[in-house]
Amino acid sequence: MEYVKKTAKEITTHAIKVIERIDEEQVSKMIDTIVNSDSVFIVGTGRSELVGKMFAMRLMHLGFTVYVVGDVTTPAIRETDSLIAISGSGETKTVTLAAKTAKEANAKVIGITGNIESTLAKNLDVIIHIDSKTKEPWKHYTSNVLKGHYDDLTPMGTLFEDSTHLFLDGLIAEFMARLGKKEIDLKRRHATIE
Numbered sequence: 471m472e473y474v475k476k477t478a479k480e481i482t483t484h485a486i487k488v489i490e491r492i493d494e495e496q497v498s499k500m501i502d503t504i505v506n507s508d509s510v511f512i513v514g515t516g517r518s519e520l521v522g523k524m525f526a527m528r529l530m531h532l533g534f535t536v537y538v539v540g541d542v543t544t545p546a547i548r549e550t551d552s553l554i555a556i557s558g559s560g561e562t563k564t565v566t567l568a569a570k571t572a573k574e575a576n577a578k579v580i581g582i583t584g585n586i587e588s589t590l591a592k593n594l595d596v597i598i599h600i601d602s603k604t605k606e607p608w609k610h611y612t613s614n615v616l617k618g619h620y621d622d623l624t625p626m627g628t629l630f631e632d633s634t635h636l637f638l639d640g641l642i643a644e645f646m647a648r649l650g651k652k653e654i655d656l657k658r659r660h661a662t663i664e
Contacts, residue, residue, distance in 0.1 A: 485633040488601050489640065499596045501644065503578045504534065507552040511577075513539035513568040514556035517631045522556050525638040531656035532645055539568055549576035557581075558602070558630035560588020569593040582637075584630045600637065602629040 504510055510529060514522040519538075526536045537544040539553075547553060553572035557565040560583040572579050573593045581594040584602050591597060645651070 481629065481632050482636075484602065484629055485636045488629075488633045489637050491601055492598060492637065496596055496598055497641070500580050500598060501641070501648070503552050503580055503596055504529070504554075504645075507534075507578065508548070508550040509535040509537060509545075509552075511537050511539055511544070511547055511551060511553045511568075511572070512556070513553060513565055515562050515564050517627060518556040518558065518562070518565075518634070521631055521635045521638065522554065524635065525554070525642070528639070528642040528656070529645075531659045532642070532649065532651060533659065547572050547575050547577045551575075552578040552580060554580045554582065555590060555594075556583075556634060557588075557590050558584045558600070558627045560585035560590035562590075566590050566593070582634055598637070600630055600633050602633050 510526075512522040512526045513519075519540075523538055526538050529536045551572075553568060555565050555569045555572075560566070560581070566589045569579050569581065569590055570593050578595045579593055580596040580598065581590050582598045582600060583590055584600050585591065586597060586599050646656075
């Protein structure tokens with residue numbers, strides 16, 4: 471249990487610090503973009519996709535029309551829609567291609583990334599910077615180790631993915647407050663075939 475407790479504490483402490491540094495103006499733009507979209511599309515790969523799917527489910531519970539890119543029932547994206555693209559590195563090919571395609575369709579593109587100078591960042595209307603280690607090694611490894619950031623306890627994209635997950639769950643609470651929704655409202659849209 472020593473490593474479980476230590477790692478959970480480090481991840482949550484890191485996530486709180488990262489979330490506090492996110493540009494509030496960009497968060498407001500993200501909220502407005504989602505509210506004003508006919509449909510919201512979400513794309514990610516691997517664990518980022520799983521985080522995106524959790525957010526998609528909660529948006530659906532709130533009454534938004536949501537699609538996960540790659541599902542067989544996902545329609546074409548239109549100019550009245552938005553895409554949320556999640557990639558820690560900002561270089562994941564399927565994610566950057568989806569963002570480019572959405573831009574070409576004149577849809578709004580929201581990016582959640584750890585790399586604001588990435589290929590993904592070039593196609594974004596809204597950028598949520600999750601300043602965390604991704605699957606790429608720390609850029610300045612030695613200085614990060616001196617700060618207490620160790621790869622062994624949080625391998626590859628763990629810090630980015632967990633921080634993104636907590637940010638998006640917090641965003642659901644923000645939507646609930648703004649839309650005047652309670653848990654019972656979300657429960658009405660919860661799956662009944664499980």
